[in-house]
Amino acid sequence: MLHKSISGAGERYNVIVIGSGLGGLTSANRLARSGHSVLLLEHHHQLGGLAAWFKRKGHIFDVSLHGFPYGMIKTCRKYWNREIMESIVQLKKIVFDNPQFSLTTTFDRQDFTNILINKFQISQATIDDFFNTVAAMNFYDDQSMSTLDLFEKFFPGRDDVHRLLMEPITYANGSTLMDPAITYGIVFSNFMNKGVFTFKGGTDHLIGMMTDELVKNGVTICKNSRVDRIVTEGGKVQGVQVGDRFIESNTVVSNSGILNTINDLAGRDAFPDEFLDKVKTVRVNTSSCQVYIGIKKEEKIDDIGDLLFVSTAKKFSSDELLDMNTRSRTFSLYYPKTRPDHNRYTVVASMNGKFDDWDILSNSDYEAAKQAMIERTIDHLESYIPNVRQKIDWLEAATPKTFHRYTLHTKGTSFGTKFEGLDISRSIFKAVPGLFHVGSVGIIMSGWLGAINYGVIVANDVDGYIRGL
Numbered sequence: 040m041l042h043k044s045i046s047g048a049g050e051r052y053n054v055i056v057i058g059s060g061l062g063g064l065t066s067a068n069r070l071a072r073s074g075h076s077v078l079l080l081e082h083h084h085q086l087g088g089l090a091a092w093f094k095r096k097g098h099i100f101d102v103s104l105h106g107f108p109y110g111m112i113k114t115c116r117k118y119w120n121r122e123i124m125e126s127i128v129q130l131k132k133i134v135f136d137n138p139q140f141s142l143t144t145t146f147d148r149q150d151f152t153n154i155l156i157n158k159f160q161i162s163q164a165t166i167d168d169f170f171n172t173v174a175a176m177n178f179y180d181d182q183s184m185s186t187l188d189l190f191e192k193f194f195p196g197r198d199d200v201h202r203l204l205m206e207p208i209t210y211a212n213g214s215t216l217m218d219p220a221i222t223y224g225i226v227f228s229n230f231m232n233k234g235v236f237t238f239k240g241g242t243d244h245l246i247g248m249m250t251d252e253l254v255k256n257g258v259t260i261c262k263n264s265r266v267d268r269i270v271t272e273g274g275k276v277q278g279v280q281v282g283d284r285f286i287e288s289n290t291v292v293s294n295s296g297i298l299n300t301i302n303d304l305a306g307r308d309a310f311p312d313e314f315l316d317k318v319k320t321v322r323v324n325t326s327s328c329q330v331y332i333g334i335k336k337e338e339k340i341d342d343i344g345d346l347l348f349v350s351t352a353k354k355f356s357s358d359e360l361l362d363m364n365t366r367s368r369t370f371s372l373y374y375p376k377t378r379p380d381h382n383r384y385t386v387v388a389s390m391n392g393k394f395d396d397w398d399i400l401s402n403s404d405y406e407a408a409k410q411a412m413i414e415r416t417i418d419h420l421e422s423y424i425p426n427v428r429q430k431i432d433w434l435e436a437a438t439p440k441t442f443h444r445y446t447l448h449t450k451g452t453s454f455g456t457k458f459e460g461l462d463i464s465r466s467i468f469k470a471v472p473g474l475f476h477v478g479s480v481g482i483i484m485s486g487w488l489g490a491i492n493y494g495v496i497v498a499n500d501v502d503g504y505i506r507g508l
């Protein structure tokens with residue numbers, strides 16, 4: 040059922056979804072549940088997009104399962120199923136360690152308030168004012184205020200407080216101090232609601248449950264199926280081309296990157312000039328680097344926390360975080376409790392990264408730079424897990440080029456586009472009737488929660504379009 044080959048001629052669906060990231064999966068599931076015939080095409084051999092995992096030497100590594108907000112519980116119950124919702128558990132030990140401060144937190148409003156009062160000597164009134172301001176931020180607010188402006192308004196000159204408030208959000212969605220304050224406020228408030236959560240059983244378990252649900256609802260799933268072209272005629276969608284096969288549908292939802300969708304899949308000729316003028320303004324977010332660390336079966340490691348935001352850089356700076364030789368990284372610790380039936384320890388270190396820094400390197404320089412990144416990472420981890428080198432039996436690294444290869448996203452972007460991409464994504468069907476986009480745009484629609492919620496919004500648009508509402 041899952042590995043169907045595409046039969047081609049004569050095949051017709053109400054909707055074709057291109058890409059099986061969390062946004063694409065959710066749209067496909069909602070539309071099938073509403074009674075539409077849905078074909079889901081994924082170029083990779085595995086579903087999930089960036090919600091990825093891979094196996095090496097008895098280890099299972101999670102690529103993007105580091106933490107999401109409490110809102111996932113309601114979203115999964117409402118838009119997926121109870122079984123998925125019941126796998127969500129809290130990560131209770133979030134650690135910060137850098138030259139400016141070291142602390143452990145549950146990463147919620149109450150604990151942050153205590154920390155800001157007791158450790159950073161900020162007044163309760165200022166903290167309350169700050170939290171109330173960010174909680175009241177919404178999508179349609181003024182975007183001229185940057186996150187740095189917001190921090191300076193409440194905590195002027197306090198770059199230690201800025202670091203506490205910003206570092207995790209930069210890791211969570213790639214935003215910087217210069218991005219609009221609302222993109223910060225919405226994501227930060229989501230986390231501050233009740234803390235940081237994860238899926239017990241890992242990404243493979245989640246995507247397995249989602250796949251069962253898609254099959255139950257009648258979605259036809261084809262993996263190893265890269266869409267080469269969204270075919271339009273007379274300004275409207277006619278179907279998609281996969282290799283030499285044409286599959287017919289008047290409605291296509293692309294979970295491919297928004298720029299890939301416009302430039303590569305539909306082709307710029309399909310769009311009016313005014314729309315393309317707006318597309319010119321879209322900036323893609325940066326990408327990521329990761330180091331995957333497998334601990335020998337016979338070794339154990341102590342509980343040093345679930346998520347460690349660590350840095351040896353004196354001050355926080357968005358540029359330092361993006362530097363190839365950054366001294367800042369997040370360690371995600373996966374203890375046997377993550378996958379109770381698996382009983383292994385793994386660590387994943389995540390860094391931000393820029394595609395061009397890696398892309399310009401020769402093959403040998405690229406391999407050397409990857410090895411150097413692995414070495415720096417293990418040196419850093421040694422300060423939290425002494426003698427960890429002796430305990431490791433698998434080491435591997437990913438760079439922005441790796442993320443590009445697996446997702447096809449422009450410059451391997453991990454979090455889609457900056458704010459202006461959202462308007463393009465939301466209005467694409469007005470430029471080409473029948474063509475919709477779902478997936479990381481505008482920062483707030485990215486991340487696991489953002490992508491799933493956006494999948495629901497787009498499925499509703501598509502359902503209305505097909506029904507002529």
Ligand SMILES: Cc1cc2nc3c(=O)[nH]c(=O)nc-3n(C[C@H](O)[C@H](O)[C@H](O)COP(=O)(O)OP(=O)(O)OC[C@H]3O[C@@H](n4cnc5c(N)ncnc54)[C@H](O)[C@@H]3O)c2cc1C
Binds near residue numbers: 088089104107486
């Ligand atoms: C290193 C890293 C760590 C992260 N950590 C977290 C975290 O801790 N918490 C969190 O909430 N979020 C995290 N994220 C972000 C989160 O994973 C993503 O925002 C989310 O999964 C993106 O979903 P999406 O719907 O935009 O699609 P994507 O996951 O981007 O998937 C798009 C899919 O489309 C497919 N595709 C593209 N073009 C074609 C084509 N032509 N034909 C067929 N298929 C195609 C791709 O193969 C891919 O499967 C992280 C991301 C990265 C990179």
